[in-house]
Amino acid sequence: MIVLQQLINGLQLGSIYSLIALGYSMVYGIIMLLNFAHGDIIMVGGYIALLIIGAGIHPAVAIIAAIVGCMVLACVIEKAAYAPLRKAPRISLLITAIGVSFFLENVAQLLLSANPRSFPNTAIIPTANFNLGSLNISLTTLVTLAVAIVSMALLTVLVNRTKMGKAMRAVSEDMGAAQLMGINVNRTITFTFAIGAVLAGIGAILYCCKYPQVKPTTGYLLGMKAFVAAVLGGIGSIPGAMLGGLAIGMAEVIVNALGYTTWADAVVYVILILVLLIKPTGFLGRTMSEKV
Amino acid sequence: MSERLHALGPKGFIPERDLDKTPVLETHHLGIDFGGLTAVNEFEITIGRTEITGLIGPNGAGKTTVFNLLTNVYKPTRGNILLDGVSTAGKSTAQLCRMGIARTFQNIRLFKDMSVIDNILVGLHHEMDYSLPEAVLRLPRFWRGEKIARKRAMELLGIFRMEDTAETPAGSLPYGAQRRLEILRALATNPSILLLDEPAAGMNPSETAELMENIRRIRDTFQIAVLLIEHDMSLVMGICEGIAVLNFGQIIAKGTPEEIRNNPAVIEAYLGKQKEV
Numbered sequence: 001m002i003v004l005q006q007l008i009n010g011l012q013l014g015s016i017y018s019l020i021a022l023g024y025s026m027v028y029g030i031i032m033l034l035n036f037a038h039g040d041i042i043m044v045g046g047y048i049a050l051l052i053i054g055a056g057i058h059p060a061v062a063i064i065a066a067i068v069g070c071m072v073l074a075c076v077i078e079k080a081a082y083a084p085l086r087k088a089p090r091i092s093l094l095i096t097a098i099g100v101s102f103f104l105e106n107v108a109q110l111l112l113s114a115n116p117r118s119f120p121n122t123a124i125i126p127t128a129n130f131n132l133g134s135l136n137i138s139l140t141t142l143v144t145l146a147v148a149i150v151s152m153a154l155l156t157v158l159v160n161r162t163k164m165g166k167a168m169r170a171v172s173e174d175m176g177a178a179q180l181m182g183i184n185v186n187r188t189i190t191f192t193f194a195i196g197a198v199l200a201g202i203g204a205i206l207y208c209c210k211y212p213q214v215k216p217t218t219g220y221l222l223g224m225k226a227f228v229a230a231v232l233g234g235i236g237s238i239p240g241a242m243l244g245g246l247a248i249g250m251a252e253v254i255v256n257a258l259g260y261t262t263w264a265d266a267v268v269y270v271i272l273i274l275v276l277l278i279k280p281t282g283f284l285g286r287t288m289s290e291k292v
Numbered sequence: 293m294s295e296r297l298h299a300l301g302p303k304g305f306i307p308e309r310d311l312d313k314t315p316v317l318e319t320h321h322l323g324i325d326f327g328g329l330t331a332v333n334e335f336e337i338t339i340g341r342t343e344i345t346g347l348i349g350p351n352g353a354g355k356t357t358v359f360n361l362l363t364n365v366y367k368p369t370r371g372n373i374l375l376d377g378v379s380t381a382g383k384s385t386a387q388l389c390r391m392g393i394a395r396t397f398q399n400i401r402l403f404k405d406m407s408v409i410d411n412i413l414v415g416l417h418h419e420m421d422y423s424l425p426e427a428v429l430r431l432p433r434f435w436r437g438e439k440i441a442r443k444r445a446m447e448l449l450g451i452f453r454m455e456d457t458a459e460t461p462a463g464s465l466p467y468g469a470q471r472r473l474e475i476l477r478a479l480a481t482n483p484s485i486l487l488l489d490e491p492a493a494g495m496n497p498s499e500t501a502e503l504m505e506n507i508r509r510i511r512d513t514f515q516i517a518v519l520l521i522e523h524d525m526s527l528v529m530g531i532c533e534g535i536a537v538l539n540f541g542q543i544i545a546k547g548t549p550e551e552i553r554n555n556p557a558v559i560e561a562y563l564g565k566q567k568e569v
Contacts, residue, residue, distance in 0.1 A: 163420045170414045173403040173405060181394075181415050
């Protein structure tokens, strides 16, 4: 029973990682950028929700504002920081992403101080527990799983069944050819960032409901883990990111359950190193050949 | 060189049936330099609305560069391009596609991980006019748009009898079928001129003969112009109404297949100059 209990915990954490890893993976798939600012967008989403609920406004408004805020922020970052570097070497883009990440963390620290603030999680998902035999499942867990599953299902439909999704896949496979087919590449890239950020915004709310506090560096470790999840699943692959997120969540929960709590974060990095050593393409990644 | 050019008329060749209409494509003094190297210079061509034109020349003559200029993948250093009488300067590649120019590639560039029909649907992107909220909420316009596009895609696949392969990943098609799919994907964008970059490369003579027939059929069905780069002389001489020969980035001859076949400058470009005695 304890195994099943941990399995559910792992699923909850893992599905949050999956949501965030998707943004990493999609952006990498389309412009080969490891968007290290992605994690910090989550922190911003957390703060937006926290501040709006703190001001006494309905939590539903806060959730929508957080998701929309993440989306707008990601689009602004893309236009201001990444779009001018479209033809620059990939390394410039990567360094810019790290710069944007530091920028967001430090602006948050400047405006909101470095002290962690507690997140009003009960305003969003009320405390409730369901007991199934000795199994104890919180409402937060159920909501997290349901929201994550619905989001990922919608994303899958969007990517596979709509013209925007086809444009995204076309641009990620061959930007030049997509352009010659009349696809507006810039718009498609912005769209990809927006979708990734919406998922990150949803992830932000769910994460803050599980670990109810926000600080300027909240996004750092979370982003790193999501990044490892994306690499593990095969960066650029959407089902891979989902799978990788779940695997990382499970691994973390298992390590915690075995009593090695202090090792939980280290294990994630060990996984990264092992993946890069043994199977750099991850579970579902395709071997990328350099385009000429 | 230029005397020869003018001897054939500065406007090149327009078949008689197209004389009354604006040519689908016109270039004037088109040229591009890469650093100090002039890759294409004074490229002038006029293509009638339903004309099949061949662009030939030795390797490295600049043929693919011309295609890249025509599709604004490279920005011309000099000169201008008129598509249906409208200048293409300052337009993006994607905009040009919507203005009616479509192309295939020398080295096939399909979206290999996507299914055959999805490749075509990418080409039909602008036929579908639903918005994102309509797609997420699955509103009627989304279904209608997708349904019409899929029907159109199947019709296009029907041209080459490829309906059965619709759900196959494009990358797993045999080579010849990939070439055909690339032509269909280009046709999906509803072009008024189709640029084919070595469509017969790697094909055996019977496949080439079939391709010739198909290019002609596509022109007749869709009433579009075709500009093709090709090394296979049987194909070029067999279907082109006009031919332009490029060497070292310059047009050295223009004319009908008959004129090109007997043109000394062309023979020289291909076989080398005869020793002066």
